[in-house]
Amino acid sequence: MLVVSNPPHGEVKAAAAAEVLGLSPEEARLKAGFGAPEVMAASDPDRAADVAISLKAAGLNVAMREGGQLADVPWPTVVSSFEFRDSSLRVGVENGPLEISYEEPVFGVFCEPPEGFVPPADWSGPPPNGTVLTGPAAAEALEWVPHLDLYVERDGTLHRVAIEGPAMVAMVSECRVRFPRFELDARLQGVRPRRRFVPGEQGFNPDLRKRYAFGTLLLRHVLESISPDMRDVTQYELGSRLAYVLTRGVRA
Numbered sequence: 001m002l003v004v005s006n007p008p009h010g011e012v013k014a015a016a017a018a019e020v021l022g023l024s025p026e027e028a029r030l031k032a033g034f035g036a037p038e039v040m041a042a043s044d045p046d047r048a049a050d051v052a053i054s055l056k057a058a059g060l061n062v063a064m065r066e067g068g069q070l071a072d073v074p075w076p077t078v079v080s081s082f083e084f085r086d087s088s089l090r091v092g093v094e095n096g097p098l099e100i101s102y103e104e105p106v107f108g109v110f111c112e113p114p115e116g117f118v119p120p121a122d123w124s125g126p127p128p129n130g131t132v133l134t135g136p137a138a139a140e141a142l143e144w145v146p147h148l149d150l151y152v153e154r155d156g157t158l159h160r161v162a163i164e165g166p167a168m169v170a171m172v173s174e175c176r177v178r179f180p181r182f183e184l185d186a187r188l189q190g191v192r193p194r195r196r197f198v199p200g201e202q203g204f205n206p207d208l209r210k211r212y213a214f215g216t217l218l219l220r221h222v223l224e225s226i227s228p229d230m231r232d233v234t235q236y237e238l239g240s241r242l243a244y245v246l247t248r249g250v251r252a
Contacts, residue, residue: 001048002070002222003041006061006246007034007187016058020051027210032060036187037242039212042067042222065245067226073241076149076162078133078141084178091161094132098161104152105181109243110172111188111236112146119144120195126164136229138162139237144193148172149240151248185243193235214238 009032018028021040031040040062041051048064055062080092088099100106127133127141147164148171163171175182197220212219214235223238224231230238 001043001045002039002065002067003048003052003055004063004065004242004246005031005034005038005040006063007032007036009061010059012059017055017060020054020058021211023210031210031213036191036239037246038214038239039219039222039242041212063246063249065242065249067222069245069249070223070238070241071227071230072158073244074158074160075135076138076142076160076237076240078127078131078138078147078162078164080130080132082163084174089175089178091163092132093161094134098159100150100152100161102178102180104154104179106175106179106183107151107244107247108172108175108182108184109149109151109188109240110168110184110186111142111149111193111240112168112190113144114190114192117144117192136233139234142236143234147236148175150175151244183247185247187243188236188239191235191239196232196234 012029012032014025014028014032017023017032018025021028021031023031040055040060041048043051045064052062052064077093082092083090085099088101090097090099092098123144126145127138133141142162142164145164146166146168147162148168149160149162152159165171172184172186176184194215197215197217210216212222220231223233
């Protein structure tokens with residue numbers, strides 16, 4: 001069971017939160033100041049419930065979610081094209097165009113690095129124009145670029161497409177206008193995506209990030225226990241999944 005931060009928070013009692021999280025008060029304040037969802041703790045259901053109750057008492061807004069909920073979220077499909085038509089958004093996917101009616105409820109997660117962000121020098125770049133990417137490869141390609149994840153449920157099946165590019169703010173605005181039942185989570189907008197944990201990386205400082213923060217070996221082990229495919233997910237991929245399950249999952 002995961003205890004997940006669900007910001008924004010209330011007035012946080014840093015000392016009380018620090019005691020629960022095994023951090024210093026200053027580290028707890030930094031945790032509380034992070035504006036995107038993240039894993040705060042992972043344990044058996046009874047212990048997770050105690051942690052969640054204690055963190056709520058300390059002013060943190062948290063929720064409990066089963067790890068399997070994260071694994072059940074589909075990987076993104078990076079679309080090859082998109083077009084706002086009269087009654088639907090048409091996107092290019094593997095098996096031809098997919099039509100998303102403006103009458104459908106759509107949940108969006110907007111991911112965008114802060115202004116002036118420069119990707120690592122060893123990054124190969126965004127996906128080539130006009131290509132469709134699916135699965136983990138799609139998440140990899142979106143690691144450092146602005147993009148909008150769109151989640152649509154049809155007949156009990158969850159569909160997820162990702163639109164990437166430099167004009168994502170305009171894309172989000174257009175979705176707001178076109179879809180009457182569009183719900184947006186923009187907590188990953190302006191979040192600098194962190195590098196993933198790299199085993200054996202020279203100069204890696206295990207104390208740079210604390211506990212279940214993204215990029216720690218501890219979080220990597222937790223995600224691997226949920227699903228081997230999730231062991232090495234990017235921060236935006238994890239954040240998008242967390243945003244979805246916090247909104248669409250069972251409330252705690």
